[in-house]
Each structure stands twice: as C-alpha cells, then as structure tokens.
Amino acid sequence: MFVRRIAVVGSGYVGLTTGACLASLGHRVVCADVDEAKVARLCTGEVPILEPGLPELVAQGLAAGRLRFVVGAAAAVGQGPEAAEVMFLCVPTPMGAGGAADLSAVEAVVTEVRTLLPAGCVVVNKSTVPVGTAARTAQLLARPDVAVVSNPEFLREGSAVEDFLNPDRIVVGCDAQDAAERVAALYARLGAPTVLTDAASAELVKYAANCFLAMKLSYVNTIAELCERFGADVLDVTEGIGYDRRIGQAFLQPGPGWGGSCLPKDTHALLQVCAAVGFDFPLLQASLDTNTRQQHRMVEKVRDAVGGSLAGQRVGLLGLTFKAGTDDLRDSPALTVAALLAAEGADLIGYDPGVPAAVPGLTDDLQLTDDPLKVASGAAALVVLTEWPEFRSLDWGRLAELVERRVVVDTRNLLDADVLRRVGFEVRSIGRRPTPALTPS
C-alpha cells in the first residue's frame, strides 16, 4: 500500500475520525481546524467529542508521529516535498436558508488553499454537499492540475470509528479515473466493496442513502401507529419483515421521530435541490411530514398519560440527545418533543447521561439535572426519549416512590415493562401490544 501525505481540513466528528483512522491505516495525516483552542487540546491527545475508540486512535497516531494537528487549512497543506498529496474537506455544511446546504465553509477553504496546493494534488470532498459541488469546487479552484473527488462518508455518530474501519462500501466519484483510483487506494487495506463512479453520482449516493434511511424510519413509525390501532405488536411485525433479506432487521426501531445533524438536514437539502430544478419528490416530503406527526403523537401520548391536559404538570424527561451513545443535541427529536410539551404548559425536568446538567442555554423551558431521581420527584409522568441502556437498570422501585403518578411513556420501547409493572408503573410504549405477550400453546 502507498503511504500518502494527507491533509484533513475540519476536525469535527467526520474530520477527526477520518484523520485518526487514515493515520491508523499507515498514512501521514495533518488535521486542521480554525478553532485554536480545539487544536491545542487535540495536540495533547484530548478528544472533544464522545466517540468510542477515537481517543485511543488519536493517542496512537500522535505517539507514532503519523497524526498532527494544526490551525488553518494552509498549515495542513504544507509546502515543498512535505506538501499534502491528498486534501480532505471535512467542514460543516449546515442547513442554510430554505433547507439548502450552506457551502460557505467549503468555499472559504478552497479559496484559502487555491494557490497552495501542489500540482497533482487531489481534493476530496467528504462533507455532504449538493450534487454538482465537485464541479463547482473545481471551477472555484481553477487548477486543472488538481482533481476534485467526491468520497462521501457513511459514519454514524457513536460508532464512527467502527464504521470507518469496517465500511459496508467505499464510494469514490471523479470524472478523472486516475484520481478516483488514487483515493480508493487509500482505503485498500479495509478490503471493502468499492464503487468507482463520476462525481455527481457519488454525491447523490450520500443523499439517496440518508433519505432512504429517513423514509425507512418514517415507514416503521407509521407501522407502529397502525399496530396501536389494530392491537398488533410492532416488535413482532418488524422482526417478521426484517427476516426478508431485501428489507433487513436494521433501522426498524420506532421512536419519537428521527433526528440528528444528518438525516433532517439531508432530507431538507435534497427536497430543496429537487425544487430548484422543478422536480417533485412526494415520497420524501411525506417522510418529513410523518416525522413531524410522530413528534406530535408523542406529545399526545404524554398528554393522555397525565389525564388530558399538560398545563402545570410536572413531566420528567429521560434522554435528550438525538440517540444514545452521543452527547449531540443537534436536531434532537427529544428537544422538539420537549418544546411541544412546554408549549402546552408542562413543567419539564430532564436528565441525560451524555449531557451535563450545567449545559448553558439549552432551553429556557427545561430544567436539567444530573440525578435521575430528581427527574422522578413529583412527576405526573416520566418520558423516555433517548434509548440509553442505563435507563433500563434505574432503581425503578425508588422512582415509583418519588413520582406523583406511576406512568412512563417509553417512546423508544426500551424499558422492561414487566419489571416496571411489578413496582406499579403503567408503561405506554410505541406500537406495542397493551397486554402481556402471548404464552406459547
């Protein structure tokens, strides 16, 4: 395998994971960020995000001299014989006005490094960007001797290192095949199926994948609602459909709606680019509408649980992050549900194992605590919003003594309802059969 000199611009969760993992594959990597304080922490091996395995990889890379951190893209590119052969763009592409991706960070980096990149260098876009961005980046670069490649990432927060090192596939797109092959070769040791294609197709793969996942979740949340109407059990239904290899068991857990920094942003962005070219995509729009409906449905469940009106009712929230195993609150369905509950007058207190009670300015309507017992104290209902496994082993007997009303709305179907029933709780789940499971005849 060729060892390459690689610059990674942007040291957020994608950039940092990419840099640390490429270094672990033997490449020489320099990661850059504009945040000086973050770079200083990274230089000492301190990883500012919760991502299993990442601190270890960063420490190994630093110790082996294969991983460095610098401030600014220009410093990462370097000069002379040490200059980068490949530069990864891993900067944020947040949702801008009207749902379109905001590409200003990508554009700023390209402008900064335009004249610094050595001839023959390859610029790789890993950020999720609209179809056509590789072509636009090439135009902005105006460097015919530098190829622009699209190489979307498929990392999930909380398992990003595992996903990087054991990928389902590598997708590399470029109109110049030799540049695409050079980027694909960086991952050769992983032995993953590799799709070599043009830049536009690679860019679309990322949106097509995330939007498909969003659709799958909206579908399963709708099936869960249907189960409630028919007295069926969504766990059995999803297990039953999941054995069909064309469907698969993954990504079939109903919840309070899907969220995070990717699925909502990417669904909106694809709809936006579709609208810009006059293309109607009702299936995708329906997935978003279903997600909004799901969040409102969770509020209905809590309202019912407290007896019909949320005004003045103390409601204890268990989980605030968009999924378990992360400290990320961006576009968290838990926070959307919390805001809707607060809008109806509920008095909210929340606990999340990944979020310190002192997190500033989260929301005015939600008091945070680092003690789950305080969440229960005087609560008219408890609501599980994130699937943190530790919620299963809370001292439910003690919680039962503290609450005002023994009812839990479990929007993640996480808890063992039998355990809770034994200490007097009523458990309201999503799409579950209201009575105990049938015993085999």
Ligand code: UGA
């Ligand atoms: C998502 C994709 O899964 C990754 O493949 C992709 O690389 C990433 O976006 C990205 O574009 O960077 P992530 O945002 O980390 O990853 O989160 P997911 O694990 O996909 O979860 C998204 C949401 O769906 C969460 O709110 C989660 O709780 C929810 N979810 C997931 C369910 O409600 N049920 C499930 O069965 C799975």
